[in-house]
Amino acid sequence: MSSIGLNLDRWWDAGRAEQVAQLHRRAFAWEPQGYIPLGIHVINPAYGRDLDYRAWLDPEPFLAFQTRVLADTLAVGSDLLPAVAINHLGDALLPSLFGAQLFMPEAGSATLQDVGPTPLPVFADISEVANLPMPPVGAGIMPAVERMVRRYREALPPWVQVVAPMPSGPFSAAMELRGTDILLDLADASEQCRRLIEMCARLIWAIEARLRTLAGTPLSEHVTNFGILGTGLRLGDDSMVNLSPAMIRRFCLPAYDMINRLCGGRGHIHFCSLAASRFEHVFPVMAASPEVVVLSTQFGFEYYEQHLDELRKRLAIESFYGDAYGYVCRRYGSFRAWARDFVPRVKNESGLVLYFQVESVEEGQEVWARWQEAHQR
């Protein structure tokens, strides 16, 4: 029994965890295994109903919420590694080191990818970056986050990975600090933009290394906050979708390369997509770049199927979260109908890991059964 009042140990199976890690590893390495790994997170909306987002730096309510989520998720037993992430802080941490004001809405979403507080821009003009010193990593809300990581680590069993807040990608972090005017600065003051992006890249790893030490996670081990064995540090570089392919190559890839060199591993990059906004111009850039080996985005699974020949052995896809589950249910009539159509066509390929969320253990078990069934076809 852990200090959070739930007996998680009954779910622990070291052999199964190693098997799941191997599924992820082989998928991201494009090794065929006749199976597409699927993670099912169970987020019961009732658990988050009383969360008070005004107290967002108090670890207890969010730890309790995440622990209940983990227990339900483990009960389904899908292809996820046991992890609890501090995912309600959104992108707040890095901008707070620069003194960004943080705006927290009264109600949060309490879902798999809680967006957290919104950092307001810090720099009114890009020229302020010219002689900007690196801020200390212990500034801003870092002390509170460190307390949070310690508390999560102390409360959870050692086999549960405690995952620090997911870092924004270096370009997205720079855009949060400068605001949307950075899209103009890229053309007008590209050197200063590069400086800011590089500074963010260095800070991303400095933050991660410091928090991993507290969480007891080896610096070389990359488990994402969604329980997937990452190929490197998973970066949410959503704002990159505003850039052209040439600008992504110019401003984002060098920063990914820097992070890869700092932390080891290979690029694992996320951006958000919707059914009607898939930002498919990003895929060919990433597929052609040695800096990135996994691209993670909600609707990437359809791009994956349509462009397998271009992606094979070059860029693996992590996908299906967000609105994708609802989308396939609407489009195919049910998850089962979609899985029966999709899985037989691509299960003998590799390079794909999927995960998503449901609202109850029963729904998760049902979907899990349908997924296994689809692989028998």
Add this chain to the structure above:
Amino acid sequence: MNEPERELDHLLRMVADHVDLDHCHRVDQCYRWALGWEEIDAPPLVVQAGFGSVIPLPEPWSRFRHYPYRETFAQPAAMLQNMLLERVVPGLILKDDNPLAVRNNHGVVQLASALTGTWSMVEDDYPWLERLDSLDRVREVAGGEGLDPAAGLLPQVTETLAFYREALARYPACQEAVQISLPDLQGPMDTAEQLWGSDVHYAFSDEPELLDRLLARIVNAMLAAWRLLRPYATNRLDPLAHTQHGYQVSGCLMVRNDSSTLLSSQMYARHIRPHDVRLLDAVGGGTIHFCGNGKHLVGAMLSIPGLRGLDFGQPDRMDVETAYCQCREKHVSITNLRPDRNALVDGRARRDFPTGVVFVYQPASLDDARSVLAAYRGSS
């Protein structure tokens, strides 16, 4: 004459009966002074609203049919009737500083459609065109020359304008009082965005040379279209001013720069301004219009030698006091200033902006319009 033409003829006869040419000349004089930054009792004030739709016109004007847009597109008589009801009749009723102008209402892709040869209409909306579907197509358009007067919407535009001239000529008072505006030729950047789509914004960084070639091609096409269409327009104040948007604006061409508000002032100055300079120089000066917040562009635009006026589509998004000070130094007029009702009534608008501007007021009703006009004139 078909039925719409007969009804239009009836309307034109009524317009001719109500035209007050002395008032028209006084209004012209008011614009001459205001746009020339001369001392004046009060700058022009034009009342605009959805006349005929949001605010019903009184009898006998209400008897005339107001057509759905799509019908006007296919029928010049219907288009002219709508324009008279929306833009001219309110001026006859209110005797504000409405310059009594009609335009061919073919929307914003008149020039772009001539460059690509394509356009389309959906339901009752203005025509639009699909962006060019590849960089090669952009290169093809950028590398083209001249302007084909038979391409895109241009044949329909010239046919409509010729019809306007003929119809107005049947009534000398209409011919003298009602002006025909130059068609909306947009501007280099706005047309570039229509052609290239929003990806044009990447071109500033990724394809600056191609962007420059495309903008130059658009300027050439605009100048050709301007020369082609100008003889159809009637502007009593030419070359000091011409009618656009229902009032007079400075110079001989209005360059639309809405899409430029998305650029930084440096990007505008480096990539777009040279083309605006060439355009305004070639036509002998003109006005730049933009909607939205273009505060950051005003300084860069004011350095254009041929700039005579700025037209703010949404003055509430601008710092108009600062812009007025900047423009006053250069004697560049500002049109479509929209002071609130109280400022018009108590004289503050006239005091804060004594000349160099054109005011527009959006009334709640015809009675409201009359009372604001009376107070505005009383306050001056």
